[in-house]
Amino acid sequence: MKAIGYKTAGAVDAADFVEFETETPDIGSHDLLVEVRGVSVNPVDTKVRERAQPEDTPKILGFDAAGVVKQVGSAVSKFKVGDEVFYAGDLTRAGTNSALHVVDERIVGKKPVALDFAEAAGLPLTSITAWELLFESLQVKENEGEGDSILIIGGAGGVGSILIQLVKQLTKLSVIATASRPETVQWVQRMGADYVVDHRKPLADQIKELGLEPRYVAALTGTDGHFDAIIDLIKPRGHVAFIDDPENLDIKAGKLKALNFSWEFMFTRSMFQTDDMDQQHQLLNRIADLVDKGALVSTVTNNLGPISVETLIEAHRRQESARVIGKNVLSGFDPVSS
Template structure:
């Protein structure tokens, strides 16, 4: 089968940063689905792993986690799926990725894909959806109000892949006021169009902008990037006993400013359930199935902003380069081989 991988860590501006190659088609056993990949999207995790995690042995390491495709075979322990089913998922860090014609995924972290949108449109959603949903409902527990706080959530980095779906999930599943940050006119328009009630500029002091909304201090803050830069401001603007969640990787983070307000800090790592084989691993399948229903009901829309062409090394290099600028809006998708 065709696949795209890398043989050495390093920058993306090398012609061989990613390469096309041929490898054996895997075989489904146990809980596995063998999926014929139709579309993928590219995430910051792809670029981080390419830069820092060396391949094992002489075989190129295959990146990619988001995928939409057709089940062609199932392992003996699979329930709820059959050959021919259209599925979507975000995969696991411990297995080869989705930048290949065929891919193995544990059925317990896969869901039935939405029926109302195309494979490229759906491919933009699994990883960011799981990240945003788990943070909002499993970590921050936004369904449980913070006493005395505004019924509001602040999303820092609202125009990115995770922020774009977090806004929509809050609008579809809660009655909360959604505040999103964006600094450029085009990204501000994007988050408004996704459903943010208020948009503020994260390049300017946050507390004064929140105060100017006259809705009170938000009980929840979800930071998707540059969390270390906003820590002091978040501690000032969040309500006492509020909940703060982050998903990025700050090299240093001062938690002390949060102590006086008894702010709880929550990390979200979408791969935790698959990495540790947690008892509730099938929660990811449930989330994906729920969100597929929301998509088909017209309550969640795809965050795809550009389809870069077929799945090959040249197009993936282009996608990685765009992701590494840190200014991408929504999601970049590739389709077919």
């Protein structure tokens, strides 16, 4: 089968991306073999490319995917050959930038009918991250939160775009989202944000001017620069959840307010084969249903065309620009030629 990988860890221009032929992977008892029809690029792709040196063969990146099931393992019970699926993959296995891909059925959902494959591929990783952060890390309850609010730092990115929508559709919390450019302000408002503040200016002052004291903070990006403000502006006994990698995080600063701190990492379940891996299957099916009902909208802003060395490099460059709104996606390889 065809695949695209990189030969050298580091900057995108030095990574030496190549298209190559490799063996079709074998499947385990709980696995699906999926013909990949769409993929997307996430921050994790660029971080792995920068740090992980390939060994004997080019390293295949890619986590988000949507496609068609071609083969099922002996213990598979959730899917059958021909089903259309979407998922965010497993950090410990080969990536989705290939014609065929193997994935555990317990982290796979049914593809939304309303979206094509490329658009559907823009949803899984951000949706899982946003869902787990909101309902598991922050422990928000569906249909609750009247009178309270959540601050989402980095509202125009992939996770923020989904998180805003989930909060507005499934809870009663008000949403304060951060954005700094006219186009990102417009985007988060389109996603449903009730208030928008500029993360390039002091956050605590802006939120106090709104007369708000959020109970929850989703720190999606720039935590190092915003942590003092988070401690200042959050409600006592509030809860903060992080997805980024702050260099210095002195959580003792939250003691006087008795704050709760949590991490969200959507690969934890698949990486450690947790007993509740099936939760990602279930939540992806909820996401698909919400999309098909029109309650959630696609966050894809660019389809860069069929996957190739050139389009994949362009997707990595855009991801590293720190100016991505929503998600960039790619169509899969031509099934006939793959």
